[in-house]
Amino acid sequence: MTQEASLIADRLASIRMDLPKDVTLVAVSKTKPVELLADALSAGQLDLGENRTQEMAEKAVHFARPDIRWHHIGHLQTNKVKQIVPHAHLIHAVDSRRLLDEIDKRSRTANRVSSVLLQLHIAQESEKHGLDDSGLMALLESLETHPLSHTKVEGLMGMATFTDDSTQVAKEFKRLRQQFDALNPGRWTTCSMGMSGDWKIAIDEGSTLVRIGSAIFGQR
Numbered sequence: 001m002t003q004e005a006s007l008i009a010d011r012l013a014s015i016r017m018d019l020p021k022d023v024t025l026v027a028v029s030k031t032k033p034v035e036l037l038a039d040a041l042s043a044g045q046l047d048l049g050e051n052r053t054q055e056m057a058e059k060a061v062h063f064a065r066p067d068i069r070w071h072h073i074g075h076l077q078t079n080k081v082k083q084i085v086p087h088a089h090l091i092h093a094v095d096s097r098r099l100l101d102e103i104d105k106r107s108r109t110a111n112r113v114s115s116v117l118l119q120l121h122i123a124q125e126s127e128k129h130g131l132d133d134s135g136l137m138a139l140l141e142s143l144e145t146h147p148l149s150h151t152k153v154e155g156l157m158g159m160a161t162f163t164d165d166s167t168q169v170a171k172e173f174k175r176l177r178q179q180f181d182a183l184n185p186g187r188w189t190t191c192s193m194g195m196s197g198d199w200k201i202a203i204d205e206g207s208t209l210v211r212i213g214s215a216i217f218g219q220r
């Protein structure tokens, strides 16, 4: 085992130790070379997160392993949906009906059902993507009146403000979890929140899936 491989295995083990059993750990491997992803896979980490369509598609083809669960965690452009639909286990950051329709269309063509999360804007920074409360409501209503055939909404995803103020971060995660509980039609499974710097707060606030990159693979 290389030194880097044992470092990754150690970090994964220590995070898993602090993670409640029913919380999914997604190791965010974006920008990292396939050698490091292989190290994580060897350590039993099969949920991997990428935020660029092309990079995710290339890595999925490289490994060609049906047991890997690829998570598309970043902002997604409509014209890139086609690239990832065949590979994605879960698409995290969906924030428009247009995007949902494209995912549905491409999923039908690929003869599969895609699982997605709707992104709620919870941070103070205005540049972060995501729906506001009324946009989320409207989107859910549109799904009632015009359901999708090949796309399944599994829950919500959010990113907290990038700040050392843990009270602020906790408040934002709490809001996401509250919306998850309030709007949950009883079928949602996943409340995706928490990254390297704030995942412990996210767990305390009811996250069911954390997306951790640099704390596993090192700084990007």
Ligand SMILES: *Cc1c(COP(=O)(O)O)cnc(C)c1O
Pocket (backbone or CB within 6 Å): 028, 030, 051, 073, 074, 159, 194, 195, 196, 197, 211, 212, 213, 214, 215
């Ligand atoms: C990069 C990224 C992460 C992981 O960030 P780290 O701080 O490295 O853990 C999580 N979620 C999203 C949406 C990201 O783009």
